[in-house]
Amino acid sequence: MSGVSKLLLASAMLLGLAACWGEADRNGNAWMRETAHYYPASDITPANVDELGTAWEFTDFVVRGSTHRGVQATPVVVDGVMYVSGPWSVVYALDAKTGKQIWQYDPDVDGQHARRTCCDVVNRGVAVDDGVVYVATLDGYLVGIDAKTGRENWKTDTITDRTRSYAITGAPRVAGGNVVIGNGGAEMGVRGYASAFDKKTGKLAWRFFIVPGDPEAGPDEHPEVTEARATWDAKSRWDLGGGGTAWDSIVYDPDTNTVYIGTGNGSPHPIWLRSPAGGDNLYLSSILALDADSGRKKWHYQTTPSDSWDYTATQNMILADIEFDGKPRKVIMQAPKNGFFYVIDRVSGELLSAEKYTTVTWADRVDLKTGRPVITAQSNFSDGPKLIWPSQAGGHNWPPMAYNAEEGLVYIPVLEAPMTFEMHDKQDYRPFSIIQGVGGSFPALADPNDPALVKLVQGQPEPKFEQVLKAWNPKTGKIEWTSKVMPFWSGGVMTTSSGLVVQGSSDGHLTFYDAKSGAVLHRINIGTGIMAAPMAYEVDGTQYIAVAAGFGGAFNSFFMEGWAAKTRENNARLLVFKLGGEKVRLAGPRPTRPLTAAPVKFRGNAAQVERGATLYVQNCARCHAGPEESGSYPNLWKMTPETHEAFNDIVLGGAFAYAGMASFSDVLSPTDARDIHAFLAKPLESKTPDNQKPAAERKSLH
Ligand code: CA
Numbered sequence: 001m002s003g004v005s006k007l008l009l010a011s012a013m014l015l016g017l018a019a020c021w022g023e024a025d026r027n028g029n030a031w032m033r034e035t036a037h038y039y040p041a042s043d044i045t046p047a048n049v050d051e052l053g054t055a056w057e058f059t060d061f062v063v064r065g066s067t068h069r070g071v072q073a074t075p076v077v078v079d080g081v082m083y084v085s086g087p088w089s090v091v092y093a094l095d096a097k098t099g100k101q102i103w104q105y106d107p108d109v110d111g112q113h114a115r116r117t118c119c120d121v122v123n124r125g126v127a128v129d130d131g132v133v134y135v136a137t138l139d140g141y142l143v144g145i146d147a148k149t150g151r152e153n154w155k156t157d158t159i160t161d162r163t164r165s166y167a168i169t170g171a172p173r174v175a176g177g178n179v180v181i182g183n184g185g186a187e188m189g190v191r192g193y194a195s196a197f198d199k200k201t202g203k204l205a206w207r208f209f210i211v212p213g214d215p216e217a218g219p220d221e222h223p224e225v226t227e228a229r230a231t232w233d234a235k236s237r238w239d240l241g242g243g244g245t246a247w248d249s250i251v252y253d254p255d256t257n258t259v260y261i262g263t264g265n266g267s268p269h270p271i272w273l274r275s276p277a278g279g280d281n282l283y284l285s286s287i288l289a290l291d292a293d294s295g296r297k298k299w300h301y302q303t304t305p306s307d308s309w310d311y312t313a314t315q316n317m318i319l320a321d322i323e324f325d326g327k328p329r330k331v332i333m334q335a336p337k338n339g340f341f342y343v344i345d346r347v348s349g350e351l352l353s354a355e356k357y358t359t360v361t362w363a364d365r366v367d368l369k370t371g372r373p374v375i376t377a378q379s380n381f382s383d384g385p386k387l388i389w390p391s392q393a394g395g396h397n398w399p400p401m402a403y404n405a406e407e408g409l410v411y412i413p414v415l416e417a418p419m420t421f422e423m424h425d426k427q428d429y430r431p432f433s434i435i436q437g438v439g440g441s442f443p444a445l446a447d448p449n450d451p452a453l454v455k456l457v458q459g460q461p462e463p464k465f466e467q468v469l470k471a472w473n474p475k476t477g478k479i480e481w482t483s484k485v486m487p488f489w490s491g492g493v494m495t496t497s498s499g500l501v502v503q504g505s506s507d508g509h510l511t512f513y514d515a516k517s518g519a520v521l522h523r524i525n526i527g528t529g530i531m532a533a534p535m536a537y538e539v540d541g542t543q544y545i546a547v548a549a550g551f552g553g554a555f556n557s558f559f560m561e562g563w564a565a566k567t568r569e570n571n572a573r574l575l576v577f578k579l580g581g582e583k584v585r586l587a588g589p590r591p592t593r594p595l596t597a598a599p600v601k602f603r604g605n606a607a608q609v610e611r612g613a614t615l616y617v618q619n620c621a622r623c624h625a626g627p628e629e630s631g632s633y634p635n636l637w638k639m640t641p642e643t644h645e646a647f648n649d650i651v652l653g654g655a656f657a658y659a660g661m662a663s664f665s666d667v668l669s670p671t672d673a674r675d676i677h678a679f680l681a682k683p684l685e686s687k688t689p690d691n692q693k694p695a696a697e698r699k700s701l702h
Helices: 003-013 030-035 111-116 223-229 451-457 606-619 641-645 647-651 670-687 695-701
Strands: 052-058 076-078 081-085 091-095 101-105 127-129 132-136 141-146 152-157 173-175 178-181 193-198 204-209 250-253 258-262 286-291 297-302 317-324 327-334 340-345 351-356 363-367 372-375 386-388 402-404 409-416 419-423 466-473 478-482 493-496 500-504 509-514 520-525 535-539 542-549 573-579
Touching (some): 204 223, 250 317, 258 317, 317 402, 386 451, 402 493, 409 493, 466 500, 500 542, 641 647
Antiparallel strands (some): 052 573, 076 081, 091 101, 127 132, 132 141, 173 178, 258 286, 286 297, 327 340, 409 466, 535 542, 542 573
């Protein structure tokens, strides 16, 4: 891998790897079943799963420009209608039997807002309740849509400060009379909070600030902020927001009228840069249990006190009633990024179990008496780089895990990889830019003979870069089975009452496992990378399995070997399967374009090229891949002559803002843009035909 590629990969990895899905709050215990991604699909069984074929496929997703974005939502089906969201927060209502579109709601998200997201313009789903579909948009609005007509009932601005990089990719959740939503942006200098709005009117019911604000800016908004403030240095970097964003998991328990919110990492990441005197820094990386009507806190559990590793606790949370140590317990379960699987009494907040579901080196164990992790010396990278497990991608990220009560097992999509953590101590606030205070890379992708890396790996578990599915017993804290290795970053999981576990993967397969044994029963190759969790439903006596496909999110700047998106087109698809369905369509080959010559007039000198390289990494590399790689976004070494001509109009003038290529005129000058262009044009010189070279150079060739 080239130096630029490594830099680009590192920058992609450092992002918040954002997140959730949404579902209807239905009658009976469906609400609990759905947090578990457990479906009563009883007709589709281990014995006949190989008879699944296509019932229908929907491909008419809104695409802006030429960039195909990630699809992360799990559909919701209510009364024969499927509601699903796609890139740019567009919602589609489809006939669940035929796939025919009934309506489409496009919130017309401001394309400039793509710059305010760490990880693509994805959306992880809608909520459906009492004839209303709720979606939260990338640019921070919450919308109530009439489920029948697709017309907007109301639209509310959820953002408290529009000068900061707040964005929403998560699904809202209906909780009693309110609908609750958080936001993302902890990698870019924001203060996290969650808000509840009256589900009929969209009027603000309550707002819970997850971390304290700058004390100079005004009094604490509610008592919990004051309580949290005691766990922060009074001289914290309030200008960098504090973080703690609730970007994915929100669940609701109607029995106790409690809404549970998973919160994210600090801003910047290392605590010694954020809150120099230390402290737990509540409520970063925590599970918050709030009263759904008032927003007042009932209890909290912080999974990673003093977080310095981007160990968000925003991963999906499952509500279940299980017998624990001989006593029936109402529990909430989570496998956050930090590598421990937590079982917590969801009424009292008592920690029942916390065991490692992957390799963990930042902590030895969790003390069940105090509820606190026992942190290792290896976790501290304040005095130099360290190799730490798990990576910033976490042991588990947003692709949902699933729980099958009959089997008593949780199925976790586990990422097994360490990362090198290296502090970057100069952190100035820069609008709409990544401000993490840390860099690093995956050793498994680096040169194994690099002496610096050899030193970091010494004495540590052998680095890996793998994805597996693990069946976890929450009562014993033990792994029952582990799947074969898949390419890194696979999809979410669902499980059925008939004993199936279903998961998609980045290599374009949908795999069906036996829930008890882990045996692979069937694989369907669709040729499109899958991140979203599948779901199941029934219409007129026929059972279906649906899954959205299309790779993207935190990894869409850079497609790796083994990923379907590397070699095949990556268009968004919604696939629905039934027994006896038709042959499944394989995605076509990825269109390729050769390196093209840059018009000569853009050539720069060596100093400009070097300066351009630095600016490129700071501003462009979050999205655009290196010269040899191909991600979702246009390869800038393959620009057409017209694009070269229009370079400044695009970079500074915002000519492609609608498609997500925002204007950078607030942080880049025309000289900066010229130097970035010089960096991009440099490798193309050898492609330039002689007759296009400057006269002086032509002469010297003859
Ligand atoms: Ca993060």
